[in-house]
Amino acid sequence: MSGVNIQQLSIRFGSNEVIKGLDLQVHEGEFLVLLGPSGCGKSTLLHAIAGLIDVSGGRIEIGGQDMTEAEPSARGIGMVFQSYALYPTMSVERNLSFGPRVSGVPKDEIARRVQRAAQMLHLEPLLDRKPAQLSGGQRQRVAIGRAIVREAGVFLFDEPLSNLDAKLRAELRRELKLLHRQLGNTMIYVTHDQVEAMTLASRIVVMKAGVIQQIGTPTEVYERPANLFVAGFLGAPS
Ligand code: ADP
Numbered sequence: 248m249s250g251v252n253i254q255q256l257s258i259r260f261g262s263n264e265v266i267k268g269l270d271l272q273v274h275e276g277e278f279l280v281l282l283g284p285s286g287c288g289k290s291t292l293l294h295a296i297a298g299l300i301d302v303s304g305g306r307i308e309i310g311g312q313d314m315t316e317a318e319p320s321a322r323g324i325g326m327v328f329q330s331y332a333l334y335p336t337m338s339v340e341r342n343l344s345f346g347p348r349v350s351g352v353p354k355d356e357i358a359r360r361v362q363r364a365a366q367m368l369h370l371e372p373l374l375d376r377k378p379a380q381l382s383g384g385q386r387q388r389v390a391i392g393r394a395i396v397r398e399a400g401v402f403l404f405d406e407p408l409s410n411l412d413a414k415l416r417a418e419l420r421r422e423l424k425l426l427h428r429q430l431g432n433t434m435i436y437v438t439h440d441q442v443e444a445m446t447l448a449s450r451i452v453v454m455k456a457g458v459i460q461q462i463g464t465p466t467e468v469y470e471r472p473a474n475l476f477v478a479g480f481l482g483a484p485s
């Protein structure tokens with residue numbers, strides 16, 4: 248388990264500064280939701296934490312260690328993105344076990360982890376199927392399962408439910424809450440959906456144009472918005 252400490256993070260694409268001197272402390276074991284309109288820099292921030300893009304300035308610590316320049320695989324994170332990015336030719340079982348197989352985890356240990364993740368996510372009857380034989384919700388469960396099997400201390404979610412219908416979204420929201428209670432790891436969850444933020448978050452970070460507008464519990468942010476932008480954004484229908 249580990250927290251994430253971001254100091255004075257700046258990310259530029261050419262002359263466009265997308266993240267602007269951002270400070271953020273993600274506590275170990277919390278469910279932090281990043282909420283903000285499309286284009287405000289949520290995905291960019293996650294990609295920087297994951298090590299998928301270079302930062303222009305600042306520092307990223309994960310589990311108390313400076314990871315600003317570290318390879319993605321060394322950061323102890325699991326990523327779950329909107330498009331499921333499963334390996335289409337591999338079974339669910341192979342998709343789940345791929346990460347630890349590559350990093351040389353012993354076979355019986357991998358089997359134990361896959362079994363546990365499959366049980367948590369109701370994937371046991373589906374282990375022999377290929378991704379094409381799964382529904383959208385089942386595919387997203389496999390993507391979550393991969394992060395569990397890697398035993399990541401920090402999970403990064405980038406709008407993981409946005410391709411699913413309302414009923415499935417509600418169901419997966421409940422499962423994610425339960426999962427977080429069972430695993431107790433750090434979750435950083437990006438969404439532009441206010442309902443998701445209110446129901447999942449221990450704390451919400453509201454962003455606008457690469458700048459944090461407010462950090463607080465769902466109740467704090469909803470009842471005492473820091474400014475008109477936060478008030479308007481939380482009040483707007485999703
Ligand atoms: P969000 O996830 O909040 O919708 P993004 O982080 O995807 O926002 O994008 C923030 C801004 O950065 C947008 O203006 C987007 O066009 C720009 N951006 C994102 N990725 C790149 C990139 N690889 N190259 C250039 N501009 C980018």
Ligand code: MG
Binds near residue numbers: 291
């Ligand atoms: Mg995005």
